[in-house]
Amino acid sequence: MELAYYSDYAVRLVNSEEPIRGKDALTSVEAVRDLFVGNASAARRATDADVTRFRSVRARLRAVFEAADGGDETLAVDLLNSLLLEFPVSPQISGHDFRDDDGRPLWHMHLADHPSNVTAGYAAIAAMGLAFHLTSYGVDRLGLCEAAPCRNAYLDTSTNRSRRYCSDRCATRANVAAYRARKRLEADRSESTGLTADSAQRTSASGDR
Known part of the structure; x- marks a missing residue:
């Protein structure tokens, strides 16, 4: 299960808005679908109603990054736990897209699409990926860009925890x-x-x- 990959879901969604610049790319169902990189089946399920839902989840994910960036580890964890509780993941064994030399599936763990709506599915994946990153590398690895007026989110994977920009x-x-x-x-x-x-x-x- 590539949970490190799933953490990028959170970053992509948060960075669809630039609050200080007054820019918001999440204005249509097409913009929602663009967030599902490599998951065309989930993207096709998105509807106009998901635009508002995605914006709500985005605000909550940004709050996690803001708390982490401000040094409030407890708040960041509490906010993320709230998302995990509301949007539980559905892990499944999958063999899609991966085959061995004999054409047999290479079985691996995969976070399945949420049955209710694509927002719930995306939120579950983003929250789980972010939780994996936080618990594996530390709360201080969640940051917001220091190059004003940019405040894009990023995940610090540097060896010396030195990243400051997105x-x-x-x-x-x-x-x-x-x-x-x-x-x-x-x-x-x-x-x-x-x-x-x-x-x-x-x-x-x-x-x-």
Whole structure:
């Protein structure tokens, strides 16, 4: 069972919205279906009613990331447990898409589609995947991008727990902004030092007269 893969379900859903920028990609049933990467059968079951349901689950998943990012481990766990309780998983043995050299199924554990609606199924998979990541790597491995105004969610898989950005693009943008800020500060300090020196020289010259 690739639970690490299932944790990406949570990240994809949370990042379908950029609250600070006022952007929301989850505005149609087609957008909902796009979230089901590699699961066409589940995607086809999505209806217009799932748009609102997905948004509700998204808000709850973002709250988990916000709690983790803010250092409140207990709250993050409580929020995630609430999702796990409401959207239980349905594990099954499956052989789809995997065959050995003789064409026989390679049996493995799989989280089955939820019988009620696709939102419940997606939420169950996302919550279970996130729970696996949290318990395997730690609550502090759930983060929100520090490259303002981006606040996309990410899962830190670095060896030294050093990840701070959701993507290389945001990391580069933040580094460039920090470099420019340092240069402005250096220029301001240099200008201030120059003005102070000029003022001191004028004061000295006035005293000599």
